[in-house]
Amino acid sequence: MSQPPQRLTDRKREAIVRAAVEEFRTAGYEATSMDRIAAVAGVSKRTVYNHFPSKEELFALILEELWESSAASVELPYRTDQPLQPQLLQLLRQKLDLLGDANFIDLARVAMAEIIHSPDRAQEIVGRMKEKESGVTGWIRAAIADGRLQPVDPEFATFQLEGLVKSFAFWPQVTLGQPPLAQAERRRVAESAVKMFLGHYAR
Structure with missing residues (x-):
């Protein structure tokens, strides 16, 4: 039985987490910004903050x-x-x-x-x-x-x-x-x- 498709909001959240992992891993905590995470995830900064307040x-x-x-x-x-x-x-x-x-x-x-x-x-x-x-x-x-x-x-x-x-x-x-x-x-x-x-x- 096939898995139900992910909702758009779930896909965006997953993309944000993947982007954050990559940024924290390559740039470190201090150098990583929410702006950069949003850019790498391909979402708006507001979307990032909707999922994660900080x-x-x-x-x-x-x-x-x-x-x-x-x-x-x-x-x-x-x-x-x-x-x-x-x-x-x-x-x-x-x-x-x-x-x-x-x-x-x-x-x-x-x-x-x-x-x-x-x-x-x-x-x-x-x-x-x-x-x-x-x-x-x-x-x-x-x-x-x-x-x-x-x-x-x-x-x-x-x-x-x-x-x-x-x-x-x-x-x-x-x-x-x-x-x-x-x-x-x-x-x-x-x-x-x-x-x-x-x-x-x-x-």
Whole structure:
């Protein structure tokens, strides 16, 4: 069954978000203007403001969508009938694939700069993001409930596990401009992180 056509207002909103993502990614937050976003989206400035009252609100939406794309791309239902190691390896491979995407890294770099520049506004945005649980946290929570991991705060364990990965595949790329990891390096990072994590928490 074919999808119903998008309304014109929905198409315009989508074009504005796409244009904003591109402008924030290439020019940075401070250099991006609503005028420029309107021009790139092919809409009037008034249309942009009808959908988004300010650049701050538009940027906040993009940060939330960035977080949601990260959470949605790392999703694996916990399986009681399978060993922990291959399940966790698959989760981390999904995470590393996302962290290897140049557009994701570029947007993360813009977000990081704005968080440093305006920490108060950033804290509000980050607070909204934390209301949604990541796929990794959900998997860890299920493994704990199944009695196969030590009873630990799932969010704490997630920070630990993702920290092992991001030390190699996120922070060097965001802060130092290093290239994304090659496939062999991603595999090595994932296997090592899983071994360390399960060595500490597996029952």
